[in-house]
Amino acid sequence: MADTSPDRSCISLPVEAMQRFGYRIVDLLAEHFAQMEHGPVGAKADPAQIIPLFDREPSEHGRDPQEILAQLERDVFPNNLHVDHPRFFAFVPGPNNFVSAMADALAAGFNVFNGTWFGGSAAAALELGLIRWLCRVCGLPADAGGLFVSGGSMANLTALVAARHARLNDRIEGAVVYVSDQTHSSDERALRVIGFAPDQLRKIQSDSEFKLPLAHLRLAIGEDRARGLQPFCIIANAAAR
Template sequence: MIPEPAAPPAAALRSPYRPGELALSPEEMLHAGHRAVRLVVDRLRNLAQDRPHAVADPATLRALLDESLPEEPGDLTALLDHLAADVLPLGIRFDHPRCFAFVPTTGNYPAFLADLLASAFLSVPGAWLVGSGPTRIELTALSWLRRLLGLPDGWGGLFVSGGSVANLTALAAARDHHLAGDLTGARLYCSTQAHPSVARAAHLLGLTRDQLTALPPDDTQRLDPHALAARVDADRAAGLRPFAVVATVGTTGTGAVDPLGELARLCHRHGLWLHADGAHGAALALTDRGRPLREALGRADSLTVDPHKWLFQPYEAGCVLVRDPSLLRNSFRMARHHLDTGYLHPAEAHGDEINLDDYGPQQSRGLRALKLWLSLKTFGAAAFRRAVDHGLALCDHAAARITDHPELALVTAPSLGILTFRYRPPRGAPAPPAPEALDGLQHTVSRAVCADGRAMILTTRVRGRSVLRLCTINPATLPADIDTVLELVVRAGRAATAAGEGAARGNGRPGT
């Protein structure tokens, strides 16, 4: 007869692990947890007073962080303070109200807590057996996202790390559906303005570089349906096998939206898969202004959305949605890829259970959907619609100020909260700079504004020329923040122009 185990000492009941073995006392956990929350709240409360960008050189960071493997325990609360003060702030602060670089993301407090809970509860929405509650949360969040975007019933998918994996997942389904494992002569089409993740997805899917056809955009930086149709016809005539088109809903450079309606008709006519990369721009469909986009999105075969962009979630929170979710399952279901079926057989879904690891490349999956679920439940969908509208209004404000200023020139009009413009010297300058010099001036202005420390603005290229770019989607940004960055641009442009003129005069003096 096996004896009953002795009751553990009272101290051991305070933790799921033996004290000192990957465990802290409840008092220590609460103390560190309270400190962590205080650090988060202080950061959010004081963010506008900080610089939008901070960086340290590699030598400084090596001295700070390149250390021996710790063998003995440390003070968790002190370590949290160290990270919050010396390490984590080193980078772009995407939620700063005067950070206009790339596509800013803000996150929100309920979503931060969602990440904490999902990690602590080891929530895995992979197999129903492993995480039925987390799976139901993700399915609900997917349903809400579908409704927010106005997609038809029947669409489904899953949350992934971001737009790169969402594009890869959708294009894998397109490949399997249209090519049946034979990549011979396959052709995938996009614009040169498409995100680099499209090219990386093609590479990972086994396509060579010449099997991805990137077409030059039209004058509005959009994929030209007529040029695409001509290329598809020519490729078919040459015996090649076109199978999919990627339409971008919000290019990263200018926010351009490829003509989804025309592309959908073309793809339907040619039997091609249409994937809409709406990582940033699909969120426009939340608003009244973006309502016409809803019908167009619904005509795609698959869609990428990044809630960690214009739906104000922390990283990582990407999503892939598909008109026919069974096509994802055809590509990724675990039974298709089993080598040893015995180990995973107990986790197979039964009845109306759903195993989300059958729908994408990950088996072990974090509960990314909880961020969106909890923030929508906390704030309500109407708050998200207002926040998206706010970003559009800020961009319109910036365009009006740029248009009215004699030293600023709008290059691309507001689109999805993104615009581009250039600083140009005042008319009193001795001579207009050459195009190359004007390109260099934009980079000089960008560097000067960032060095000032009050705002961050970067450059991109449009039709071969360097331009300044604003992305205004932060709901904490005010019109005054827009005015500040434009004032800094003008000051920097004037200073750079004056310095250039002085150098030119100096070079013209005898003996210099």
């Protein structure tokens, strides 16, 4: 009888090869963090030069991981902005550090699933403990809870879903959301995802200091109430975009 079990040799590495590969990545990261502040904020590649490097069919036989790492080091890492550079002040992504990079490696390597207590009780307990600590730091009540998400866009989506359920009982007909012209585009996308129509978003022009003028906000809310609509949510933002 033929052996139909998958050949794991094509996706696994010997221990020594894993160590060489991993140590090279650690060295590369250490060099990056040590030298970053002394180098440029980053670079933008010419599409005519960079796209042909990657617009090709993958190899049917795979490639040596060290070869792929060398290509990343040569063609990818030098051709991006370093959003964790000390002189980078744009966009939303926050700074990085070596400990968090190693923590990401541990999380990916051990591949812990903590979506259920059965699947990852220790990791779930760690998450719950950290969330409870954050609730206390933020002065939230003892029964407050939360969850970790991938970033600001998912945080906005999650918050709007929670607000829709708490304030509208998930019935969005006639509900209106208020933002300024400086509000991040992820809020508008999140509203579309959870079912709001474009005319349910009221965008108010910011003032000369990029603030949401409260007098204009009150006027807009009053107009919508007079039309029989239901003012539902005001989305504030801490800075101009």
